[in-house]
Amino acid sequence: xxxxxxxxxxxxxxxxxxxxxxxxxxxxxxxxxxxxxxxxxxxxxxxxxxxxxxxxxxxxxxxxxxxxxxxxxxxxxxxxxxxxxxxxxxxxxxxxxxxxxxxxxxxxxxxxxxxxxxxxxxxxxxxxxxxxxxxxxxxxxxxxxxxxxxxxxxxxxxxxxxxxxxxxxxxxxxxxxxxxxxxxxxxxxxxxxxxxxxxxxxxxxxxxxxxxxxxxxxxxxxxxxxxxxxxxxxxxxxxxxxxxxxxxxxxxxxxxxxxxxxxxxxxxxxxxxxxxxxx
Numbered sequence: 001x002x003x004x005x006x007x008x009x010x011x012x013x014x015x016x017x018x019x020x021x022x023x024x025x026x027x028x029x030x031x032x033x034x035x036x037x038x039x040x041x042x043x044x045x046x047x048x049x050x051x052x053x054x055x056x057x058x059x060x061x062x063x064x065x066x067x068x069x070x071x072x073x074x075x076x077x078x079x080x081x082x083x084x085x086x087x088x089x090x091x092x093x094x095x096x097x098x099x100x101x102x103x104x105x106x107x108x109x110x111x112x113x114x115x116x117x118x119x120x121x122x123x124x125x126x127x128x129x130x131x132x133x134x135x136x137x138x139x140x141x142x143x144x145x146x147x148x149x150x151x152x153x154x155x156x157x158x159x160x161x162x163x164x165x166x167x168x169x170x171x172x173x174x175x176x177x178x179x180x181x182x183x184x185x186x187x188x189x190x191x192x193x194x195x196x197x198x199x200x201x202x203x204x205x206x207x208x209x210x211x212x213x214x215x216x217x218x219x220x221x222x223x224x225x226x227x228x229x230x231x232x233x234x235x236x237x238x239x240x241x242x243x244x245x246x247x248x249x250x251x252x253x254x255x256x257x258x259x260x261x262x263x264x265x266x267x268x269x270x271x272x273x274x275x276x277x278x279x
Contacts (some may be wrong), residue, residue, distance in 0.1 A: 001072075002069070003068070003117045003120060004066070005067050007065065009064040013231075014060040014201065015231075015239055016241060017054055018053060018194075020051050020055075021072035021073060022051060022089060023048055023071070024047075026070075026107060027047075027066065029065055029066045029068065032044045032066070033045075034061070035059065035060070036059065037058075037059055039058075045108070046097070048084070048093070049093045050088075050089030050090045050092050052182060052186070053092065054228075054229075056228075066168075067082075069121070076179070078180070078181075079179065080132055081131045083099065083131070086178060089181050092107055110123065111158070139175065145176060145184060149161075149188050151189055154187075155192060155214050156188060158185050160259060161184060189224075192214070196213045197228075201242045201245075202246070206233055220261060
């Protein structure tokens with residue numbers, strides 16, 4: 001999880017780039033942020049966004065004097081923690097009030113009263129852990145399939161997953177979508193894109209990224225990036241939503257820092273808990 005403070009307005013809005021996780025925004029600042037979902041609908045305050053939210057590049061976030069805790073929940077546990085049907089969240093955005101009712105308002109007040117980021121992180125971590133423990137366990141077969149897709153960076157064949165589980169493709173599709181929110185092939189494509197686009201942001205060449213990601217060629221990679229972000233690979237390199245990731249969401253190879261100044265304002269990060277998404 002990460003903490004964000006935006007001291008001034010987000011000039012032009014912040015493009016939301018799809019990610020293979022369920023994004024939970026717990027807002028508690030002076031002024032709530034606004035997210036325009038690409039269909040003309042605007043959502044304010046604390047939000048939940050399903051895997052792949054932002055596809056097409058039409059989603060933007062606006063606001064000034066915004067403070068929030070952002071959690072990237074693994075889709076494996078998100079439905080259990082949130083108490084919501086994962087299929088209802090896939091690629092969409094809902095107000096946290098719709099999911100948690102009055103508890104969402106209480107959480108906003110409690111976060112606003114906590115003086116430090118570390119204590120806010122501890123509060124959020126304990127909140128999510130309690131909700132996970134109070135509900136039924138995650139389907140282990142679906143969790144295994146998801147983890148295979150993540151570890152394989154989206155290059156795992158769906159028929160191979162079904163065969164290893166001893167399931168038909170139809171059964172895998174149904175169980176996976178029910179628990180994760182999106183079909184396994186869509187999940188693999190999203191994970192592959194996420195890994196590829198972060199390599200591009202890190203400065204790696206498009207030809208090598210395309211080859212390693214099993215894209216047919218650079219044009220195929222270009223089309224994939226356009227489909228997910230609405231912009232070209234060259235343009236997406238400067239997207240704040242992506243460039244902050246190596247600091248707000250570091251991998252094992254890049255240990256977390258406690259405080260980093262970015263264009264989005266200070267970013268702080270606590271231990272990963274159940275939300276870590278490795279690339």
